[in-house]
């Protein structure tokens with residue numbers, strides 16, 4: 001059967017947002033090359049990654065210790081299973097260990113004819129170990145008729161042409177033109193193996209035209225899997241953009257970022273892997289600690305300020321005047337009524353039923369606490385007090401975020417009321433336990449030991465972390481700002497009884 005050569009033009013491209021990309025390649029258990037690299041690279045570009053295994057290698061960053069080739073019939077079963085069920089937007093082919101394996105893949109490609117086929121003619125690992133049976137390159141050339149883009153490094157290009165390895169970029173381009181013309185295939189010539197300050201690559205079309213992509217050479221020994229990762233990235237991007245030039249440009253830009261941050265990973269003592277997920281990790285700094293760790297560190301000055309307030313010191317010592325306590329209770333009751341509504345807003349924005357329920361439960365608890373403040377406490381410490389300025393400002397801030405902020409921002413804004421209150425409660429309660437004699441605020445301080453409240457606080461913190469992980473970098477900044485404002489209002493709230501009551505008594509006006 002005569003199979004038409006796949007088109008290398010960019011006409012009538014099919015564009016897919018999350019392309020289904022199949023890697024047909026060998027396994028590298030150390031995770032830097034082969035299918036492991038392909039899956040990371042495809043995923044990093046927004047593709048849905050699948051993998052059919054052609055071979056298992058025993059390898060690490062120092063070299064390849066062994067290769068096991070499963071029965072070729074089972075390779076065909078894997079390929080058929082995937083193709084029978086899933087539409088493939090792109091296929092990337094990596095290590096094919098011998099001619100039999102190559103023929104099985106060729107038979108499958110002839111029937112399946114995927115829309116995008118990128119062939120990385122893997123022959124030698126970065127460590128110098130051979131990954132393909134000698135002489136199998138003839139069978140590899142047979143696959144070029146099903147291939148849209150082939151991505152050889154310089155030694156591989158030389159083997160495919162049966163020539164000596166190119167010693168300069170000009171020679172490399174010349175060889176790329178020969179391969180492209182001989183097989184009517186688009187060639188990505190890769191200059192990583194040349195010496196020099198730059199790592200040039202070039203797309204070469206069968207008609208001899210070419211497009212160069214230049215990038216500085218990055219000083220790192222961690223280049224294991226660059227070829228695998230680049231070819232997977234290009235396959236994914238081609239299905240997304242419909243354009244080879246744009247795909248290589250974007251993939252190379254991404255690869256530079258993965259090489260620049262490769263040393264951060266600290267994997268192995270030889271040629272280590274590149275950092276496939278550098279862009280994702282830059283936006284979600286989970287590795288450097290959680291978002292809530294950062295919030296907690298950010299509000300250290302507020303935490304310190306709270307414990308230096310007369311209100312807190314006197315409450316702990318039992319010397320707090322009842323007028324100050326009464327003012328605090330009255331403002332707290334006023335605060336909780338509106339705070340409850342803001343929690344209800346968090347509930348209405350929550351992305352999961354569990355979180356929706358959590359905030360709704362929080363809103364209900366606030367109303368119950370507000371009622372108990374009136375019933376159990378304000379009856380003992382009665383005070384007719386209008387809403388004070390701090391209470392009003394704090395609530396205005398919360399309501400503004402509830403009105404126009406995202407879920408993450410609302411969560412961040414309500415968090416200090418849980419977290420700083422729990423912290424104050426923890427410290428005051430432990431002070432209270434070492435207090436000898438009858439404490440005038442004993443019943444109040446005992447209420448700080450509420451297990452349910454500390455569990456709810458932990459949950460609220462975890463929810464904030466999840467929302468931060470899912471949010472964009474600008475949204476995390478807005479969350480940080482919302483949290484910081486609320487944290488400062490917590491300080492002001494505890495400071496207000498002394499400021500307001502004493503000012504009132506002096507001036508007899510609010």
Ligand SMILES: Nc1ncnc2c1ncn2[C@@H]1O[C@H](COP(=O)(O)OP(=O)(O)O)[C@@H](O)[C@H]1O
Nearest residue numbers: 153190191192193199201216217218223226227
């Ligand atoms: N140190 C480096 N700095 C920047 N880019 C590099 C570096 N090493 C390799 N590359 C790039 O990685 C890709 C793979 O290159 P190459 O090493 O030639 O192929 P292979 O990994 O298949 O041996 C190419 O885009 C190349 O330009």
Ligand SMILES: Cc1ncc(COP(=O)(O)O)c(N)n1
Nearest residue numbers: 026033034125225226227228
């Ligand atoms: C299973 C497997 N496949 C491919 C490579 C080549 O890696 P590189 O991308 O560094 O050339 C490898 N070392 N192992």
